[in-house]
Amino acid sequence: MKRKRLSTEKYLEGILSQNKVILSQAITLIESTNPSDELLATELIRKLPVSDESSKCIKLGITGVPGVGKSTFIDTFGNFLTSKGLSIAILSIDPSSQKTGGSILGDKTRMENLARDPDAYIRPSPSGSTLGGVAHKTHETILLCEAAGFDCIIVETVGVGQSETMVKEMVDFFLLLMLAGGGDELQGIKRGIMEMADSIIIHKADGDNIKTAKRAKVNYQNALHLFPPNLNNWIPQVSLCSSLQNTGIEDAWQIIQQFMNQMSGNGFLQKNRADQKQKWFTNLLQHKLLQKLYKSPELKQEINQSIERISSGQINVPSAVSLILDKI
Ligand code: GDP
Numbered sequence: 605m606k607r608k609r610l611s612t613e614k615y616l617e618g619i620l621s622q623n624k625v626i627l628s629q630a631i632t633l634i635e636s637t638n639p640s641d642e643l644l645a646t647e648l649i650r651k652l653p654v655s656d657e658s659s660k661c662i663k664l665g666i667t668g669v670p671g672v673g674k675s676t677f678i679d680t681f682g683n684f685l686t687s688k689g690l691s692i693a694i695l696s697i698d699p700s701s702q703k704t705g706g707s708i709l710g711d712k713t714r715m716e717n718l719a720r721d722p723d724a725y726i727r728p729s730p731s732g733s734t735l736g737g738v739a740h741k742t743h744e745t746i747l748l749c750e751a752a753g754f755d756c757i758i759v760e761t762v763g764v765g766q767s768e769t770m771v772k773e774m775v776d777f778f779l780l781l782m783l784a785g786g787g788d789e790l791q792g793i794k795r796g797i798m799e800m801a802d803s804i805i806i807h808k809a810d811g812d813n814i815k816t817a818k819r820a821k822v823n824y825q826n827a828l829h830l831f832p833p834n835l836n837n838w839i840p841q842v843s844l845c846s847s848l849q850n851t852g853i854e855d856a857w858q859i860i861q862q863f864m865n866q867m868s869g870n871g872f873l874q875k876n877r878a879d880q881k882q883k884w885f886t887n888l889l890q891h892k893l894l895q896k897l898y899k900s901p902e903l904k905q906e907i908n909q910s911i912e913r914i915s916s917g918q919i920n921v922p923s924a925v926s927l928i929l930d931k932i
Contacts, residue, residue: 619652
């Protein structure tokens, strides 16, 4: 069945008035690989207002291994934000869905309270053949959500080590959820991901866990001090939280606000946003140029022949590449 398409004006009107149904349809449009949808999506994106670096919209990245309680946290934290009068959009990136067609992050029923909250919008992970492709779609979805005027956009990802760097490059603040206990406190999550975090939450700090959670907090805070200092002079904070008991949620928000105030005061927020845009521009340009090249049947054939010639030892890699470049 052919899905209904609106005019770009109608999409734009719906997005600007934060109409969630139309926003969803617009996101589906930009995720589509159908050539006529791609044209319409390009036209729509061209018409979006351009947000500047001083935009008030806070972009948060949240990660943590499966089971750490990301969806429960986002559900509780999201409700806290909407109760403060903020509107929020939650997007997810799930590298597992690219490989298996299934998804660790699952569907939107993971956040039951938020799913019913009129001030919250939840969008599950886009599917796509490459993580890079999915990253571009998520970037574009963020543009739509910014245009829709959400106060806070949360990008959630599974902490399994593939998508965190990508998410870090889309957000202002990167939050890592961890669990206490289980032997070595630093296990389970890669050191590189810890280095990216602006804040670590020791989650499920309730019941019998409280004591170990407090100990873990000290350990993580000490571990973070051993990392090289951030250029923005921010010292990553560690806090405790129980989403089930609704404790530590306010602390988490205060740390984020403190970060945002400090970074917009010293100009790092604006600089980071400008750098992120530049990087996305370069990546997207490369991605689109390659896509365009691969669309040419002759060139595709040349590329395939080169691969065969490389495999059978007839030509080395740089020579094959320069022959292709000569043909462009
Ligand atoms: P995700 O895979 O990271 O999204 O994790 P979920 O949010 O699905 O939570 C995994 C399990 O941890 C579920 O059984 C939750 O009920 C439980 N859980 C989540 N938050 C808390 C919490 O604050 N305290 C405790 N004790 N359990 C929690």
